[in-house]
Amino acid sequence: xxxxxxxxxxxxxxxxxxxxxxxxxxxxxxxxxxxxxxxxxxxxxxxxxxxxxxxxxxxxxxxx
Amino acid sequence: xxxxxxxxxxxxxxxxxxxxxxxxxxxxxxxxxxxxxxxxxxxxxxxxxxxxxxxxxxxxxxxxxxxxxxxxxxxxxxxxxxxxxxxxxxxxxxxxxxxxxxxxxxxxxxxxxxxxxxxxxxxxxxxxxxxxxxxxxxxxxxxxxxxxxxxxxxxxxxxxxxxxxxxxxxxxxxxxxxxxxxxxxxxxxxxxxxxxxxxxxxxxxxxxxxxxxxxxxxxxxxxxxxxxxxxxxxxxxxxxxxxxxxxxxxxxxxxxxxxxxxxxxxxxxxxxxxxxxxxxxxxxxxxxxxxxxxxxxxxxxxxxxxxxxxxxxxxxxxxxxxxxxxxxxxxxxxxxxxxxxxxxxxxxxxxxxxxxxxxxxxxxxxxxxxxxxxxxxxxxxxxx
Numbered sequence: 001x002x003x004x005x006x007x008x009x010x011x012x013x014x015x016x017x018x019x020x021x022x023x024x025x026x027x028x029x030x031x032x033x034x035x036x037x038x039x040x041x042x043x044x045x046x047x048x049x050x051x052x053x054x055x056x057x058x059x060x061x062x063x064x
Numbered sequence: 065x066x067x068x069x070x071x072x073x074x075x076x077x078x079x080x081x082x083x084x085x086x087x088x089x090x091x092x093x094x095x096x097x098x099x100x101x102x103x104x105x106x107x108x109x110x111x112x113x114x115x116x117x118x119x120x121x122x123x124x125x126x127x128x129x130x131x132x133x134x135x136x137x138x139x140x141x142x143x144x145x146x147x148x149x150x151x152x153x154x155x156x157x158x159x160x161x162x163x164x165x166x167x168x169x170x171x172x173x174x175x176x177x178x179x180x181x182x183x184x185x186x187x188x189x190x191x192x193x194x195x196x197x198x199x200x201x202x203x204x205x206x207x208x209x210x211x212x213x214x215x216x217x218x219x220x221x222x223x224x225x226x227x228x229x230x231x232x233x234x235x236x237x238x239x240x241x242x243x244x245x246x247x248x249x250x251x252x253x254x255x256x257x258x259x260x261x262x263x264x265x266x267x268x269x270x271x272x273x274x275x276x277x278x279x280x281x282x283x284x285x286x287x288x289x290x291x292x293x294x295x296x297x298x299x300x301x302x303x304x305x306x307x308x309x310x311x312x313x314x315x316x317x318x319x320x321x322x323x324x325x326x327x328x329x330x331x332x333x334x335x336x337x338x339x340x341x342x343x344x345x346x347x348x349x350x351x352x353x354x355x356x357x358x359x360x361x362x363x364x365x366x367x368x369x370x371x372x373x374x375x376x377x378x379x380x381x382x383x384x385x386x387x388x389x390x391x392x393x394x395x396x397x398x399x400x401x402x403x404x405x406x407x408x409x410x411x412x413x414x415x416x417x418x419x420x421x422x423x424x425x426x427x428x429x430x431x432x433x434x435x436x437x438x439x440x441x442x443x444x445x446x447x448x
Binding site (some may be wrong): 020035039047050061 | 181229232233235236238239241242243244246257260261263264265266267268269353354355358387390391396398400404407408411425
C-alpha cells in the first residue's frame, strides 16, 4: 500500500518528510510558552515538551 | 517539488549565511552556557550579596533610610536608581553617580539590607570571570556597535536555519526521520547528525535566535520609548526648573503600589536619569504571574508633590523586548528548564560544529558534487 502511494519507489513526499519536524516544532513552541503562562504544572509541561527533543537526539544518535 | 535550480539557490544561501555567522554563533553558544546559570553562579562566587538571617516578620526599614545610607557611603554623588532583589531577598540595590547620567568609574552600584539599611558586601561584577562571558556574549567589548553586529549575525543565523530547512527536504527524500548512517563513512554520519539534530532542535533554536536578535535592539527600543511615550507623558513638566530637593522615595513607592495593588515595584529611576523626567520618579511595576512579571509598567510619581502623575502600559515594541528576554535567557521555568536550555545549547554547538566540519571536508569539491550529495541523501559513496 505505502509503496503504491509514492510517486517514485522509496521517495518520500512533503508530508512524510515534515510531519515529525512540524509536530516537534509545535511541541517546542507550546513548551516555551507554557512556562511563561504559569508555574507548577505549566513548568512541568514545558520541561516535558522541551526535554523531548534532547531525549530524541540521544535516542537517534545512539541507536544501531 | 523543488526544481534543480531552486535547490541550488537555497543550498548556496544555507552555505554562505552559515559560513559568515558560524564562528560568532559558536562564541555565543559557548559564552551563553555559563550565562544560563548566572543566578546560581553569582550565589556561588559571592557576586550576589548575602543577608543575615532574621525573624521572618522583621519589618522593612523606610527606603529613605536606605537612600540615606547609600548617599552617606558615596559623598558628593546623587541617586540614579533603586532596584529590588529578583530572588525575593530583602535586599535593595542603589545606583549613585557624580551626575544623574554618570556611568563607569563615576558611578557606584551597592546593596543594602532592606530591614536595617546597612550596606551589604558585594563583589563587583565588572572584572569578574562572569563579566567576561557576559561582554563576549552581549557586545564583544565594543558597546552598542558590538551588540548590533551580533544582532546582524543573529539575523544571518535565522536565514541559515530557514534555508537549512528548505534543503532538508531533498536530502530526506530517501531517508526516514532521524536516520543516522553509521556504517558508511564519517562524513555521511555527520551529515546525518547535522540534519537530525538541526531539525529536532529547530523550534527552540529559532525562538532563542530570534529573541536574541530582538535583545540586541534593547538600547534603540528603550530610546524610542524615552523620546516617544515617556516624553509625551511628562510634556507638561518640560519647562519646569530642576528640583532642588526630591520628595520621599518611600512615599513614591507607596503611591505606585496603591495605584497598582496587584503589582510590585522592581526598579525606580530617579529624576533626571535616562528612564525618567527631570521632575519624576519612574517606578517600574511588575505583575505577579510569570508572564506579567516580565512586562513592566512605569508609574510616574511627581518628585515635588509625591503625587501620581500617570501610569501607562508600555507600547508594543517595549513589551516585545520584555518578552524576548525570558525566552532568550530560559530563566522562567526553574532549574530543570535551565538544564534543558543548556542541553539544547550543546546540541546547537553540535549542529554548528558539524556544519563547519562538513564544509571543511568538501570545500575543494565542485558545487555539483555537493548538490548531488544533497539530492541523493548522500546515497552514493561520498568521495573526498
